[in-house]
Amino acid sequence: xxxxxxxxxxxxxxxxxxxxxxxxxxxxxxxxxxxxxxxxxxxxxxxxxxxxxxxxxxxxxxxxxxxxxxxxxxxxxxxxxxxxxxxxxxxxxxxxxxxxxxxxxxxxxxxxxxxxxxxxxxxxxxxxxxxxxxxxxxxxxxxxxxxxxxxxxxxxxxxxxxxxxxxxxxxxxxxxxxxxxxxxxxxxxxxxxxxxxxxxxxxxxxxxxxxxxxxxxxxxxxxxxxxxxxxxxxxxxxxxxxxxxxxxxxxxxxxxxxxxxxxxxx
Amino acid sequence: xxxxxxxxxxxxxxxxxxxxxxxxxxxxxxxxxxxxxxxxxxxxxxxxxxxxxxxxxxxxxxxxxxxxxxxxxxxxxxxxxxxxxxxxxxxxxxxxxxxxxxxxxxxxxxxxxxxxxxxxxxxxxxxxxxxxxxxxxxxxxxxxxxxxxxxxxxxxxxxxxxxxxxxxxxxxxxxxxxxxxxxxxxxxxxxxxxxxxxxxxxxxxxxxxxxxxxxxxxxxxxxxxxxxxxxxxxxxxxxxxxxxxxxxxxxxxxxxxxxxxxxxxxxxxxxxxxxxxxxxxxxxxxxxx
Numbered sequence: 001x002x003x004x005x006x007x008x009x010x011x012x013x014x015x016x017x018x019x020x021x022x023x024x025x026x027x028x029x030x031x032x033x034x035x036x037x038x039x040x041x042x043x044x045x046x047x048x049x050x051x052x053x054x055x056x057x058x059x060x061x062x063x064x065x066x067x068x069x070x071x072x073x074x075x076x077x078x079x080x081x082x083x084x085x086x087x088x089x090x091x092x093x094x095x096x097x098x099x100x101x102x103x104x105x106x107x108x109x110x111x112x113x114x115x116x117x118x119x120x121x122x123x124x125x126x127x128x129x130x131x132x133x134x135x136x137x138x139x140x141x142x143x144x145x146x147x148x149x150x151x152x153x154x155x156x157x158x159x160x161x162x163x164x165x166x167x168x169x170x171x172x173x174x175x176x177x178x179x180x181x182x183x184x185x186x187x188x189x190x191x192x193x194x195x196x197x198x199x200x201x202x203x204x205x206x207x208x209x210x211x212x213x214x215x216x217x218x219x220x221x222x223x224x225x226x227x228x229x230x231x232x233x234x235x236x237x238x239x240x241x242x243x244x245x246x247x248x249x250x251x252x253x254x255x256x257x258x259x260x261x262x263x264x265x266x
Numbered sequence: 267x268x269x270x271x272x273x274x275x276x277x278x279x280x281x282x283x284x285x286x287x288x289x290x291x292x293x294x295x296x297x298x299x300x301x302x303x304x305x306x307x308x309x310x311x312x313x314x315x316x317x318x319x320x321x322x323x324x325x326x327x328x329x330x331x332x333x334x335x336x337x338x339x340x341x342x343x344x345x346x347x348x349x350x351x352x353x354x355x356x357x358x359x360x361x362x363x364x365x366x367x368x369x370x371x372x373x374x375x376x377x378x379x380x381x382x383x384x385x386x387x388x389x390x391x392x393x394x395x396x397x398x399x400x401x402x403x404x405x406x407x408x409x410x411x412x413x414x415x416x417x418x419x420x421x422x423x424x425x426x427x428x429x430x431x432x433x434x435x436x437x438x439x440x441x442x443x444x445x446x447x448x449x450x451x452x453x454x455x456x457x458x459x460x461x462x463x464x465x466x467x468x469x470x471x472x473x474x475x476x477x478x479x480x481x482x483x484x485x486x487x488x489x490x491x492x493x494x495x496x497x498x499x500x501x502x503x504x505x506x507x508x509x510x511x512x513x514x515x516x517x518x519x520x521x522x523x524x525x526x527x528x529x530x531x532x533x534x535x536x537x538x539x540x541x542x543x544x545x546x547x548x549x550x551x552x553x554x555x
Contacts, residue, residue: 005358009357009358013370016370016371016427017370018389019397019427020373022385022396023384026388035393038394038399080282080285081282084281084282087275087276088279090275091275092271092275093271093272093273093275093279099283103282106286107484108484108533108540109290109294110529110536111509112508112516114289114293115513115516116297116516116517116525116526117293117294117296118293121292136288140286140290143285147282200376201375201376201379202379204491204509204513218381221381235388236384236388239381242377242381246375247373250368250373251369
């Protein structure tokens with residue numbers, strides 16, 4: 001039984017890794033080699049494709065732009081979602097259920113629906129082509145999810161802890177920061193992971209809300225399609241570089257991920 | 267848990283409310299506004315009522331892409347849910363292998379969506395891609411850029427590759443929450459693997475599976491970037507889904523009125539299906555107990 005399982009999971013892992021391997025393979029080949037010969041690994045190993053990206057500011061700035069708005073998005077999301085999740089997990093108040101459901105419906109809105117209004121809204125308040133505009137737009141999806149996840153984690157902390165802290169003379173902000181936040185640290189890690197994930201991978205809104213200064217790397221990648229066809233080597237190298245931040249993030253939260261993926265609800 | 271009634275909790279929720287209202291209500295009202303007017307320029311707009319909605323509902327482009335969208339979401343869900351459960355059951359439970367497989371499985375989830383399209387473009391092309399090369403090498407004619415069936419299969423396979431991990435990780439965390447005592451009791455009863463799955467694991471997975479199905483339905487229904495990069499919606503219109511039709515309409519042709527009406531219908535469909543699914547599940551729950 002366990003042998004069969006091992007074979008199964010290995011087969012699936014290969015299925016997951018094979019396309020990624022192919023991308024890495026391509027990124028170390030020159031274009032002549034990619035189009036000329038077919039080989040399972042690079043015959044003439046070259047870093048030229050990466051060199052193009054690391055020496056051209058219009059390329060590597062794309063990475064900085066993407067990381068900037070993703071980090072901004074995570075910070076804003078955490079700052080607003082933490083108190084809200086606390087309220088939802090501890091108190092009953094007028095309209096709480098409706099508000100919670102309404103928040104979740106925003107997660108269901110197709111980004112394509114909001115494309116045009118977002119463009120006009122952010123243009124009219126002068127935020128077009130800034131990192132903060134993309135971060136705010138992505139909050140539409142990340143905040144509802146963050147509130148949902150954090151609420152699950154917070155509900156698993158017994159409220160006796162809150163009461164004991166108040167009896168000991170803690171004020172609310174001090175209790176919240178010194179005692180409560182450390183208790184749900186894995187929940188915070190998972191929330192950051194999810195806001196990172198959905199903001200890093202999204203392209204449609206990020207591309208629409210930027211033109212030059214805040215253009216995300218994902219949009220810059222379309223440049224490789226030129227008059228003489230697609231520059232496969234550079235495209236692959238750029239793709240490989242977009243995978244690395246994701247792997248770093250998942251590495252840091254790997255121990256919390258099992259609990260976190262159930263949104264703290266198991 | 268019994269909660270305390272306290273309306274001052276609204277102050278804690280207020281930041282979220284303002285933020286989401288700013289980026290949800292204002293744009294949504296703009297869309298509603300556009301969907302009932304015919305706009306020539308900034309000063310010339312006429313109220314046209316439900317005319318756009320009627321036009322859009324009769325538009326064959328919308329009907330076709332809606333049908334394709336349902337077929338796509340349906341087939342994606344039908345493959346990913348069972349496969350995801352199977353993968354979760356096969357994952358090692360402890361030790362270094364467990365972390366390793368977690369990280370491996372999460373990789374596709376963290377790749378930007380257009381890069382996912384790029385990866386599959388490179389992987390599936392007949393001339394430079396491993397998959398395309400291998401399939402053609404086996405003597406089967408395969409080219410996703412010219413053959414509609416191939417394009418369709420490639421797009422579905424790409425989505426399976428991309429998102430099965432999410433279901434697998436959700437189920438994996440659900441499985442970890444089952445106490446060992448359950449398995450020991452099953453062992454004493456000499457329950458078969460199938461019985462363990464059916465009576466212990468599956469009921470415990472229900473919570474996470476609801477989340478998984480909902481997330482997958484919503485996201486597959488909004489899919490835009492991956493097929494756009496891979497096939498550009500073609501060949502013909504065979505892989506053009508709702509979001510792409512809408513974006514073409516709103517930005518390509520600048521038909522703001524119909525596009526807004528289309529948006530509203532689109533959003534309502536997602537809401538309706540999600541709501542139906544959710545209420546059906548919770549109704550079934552009530553009937554059982």
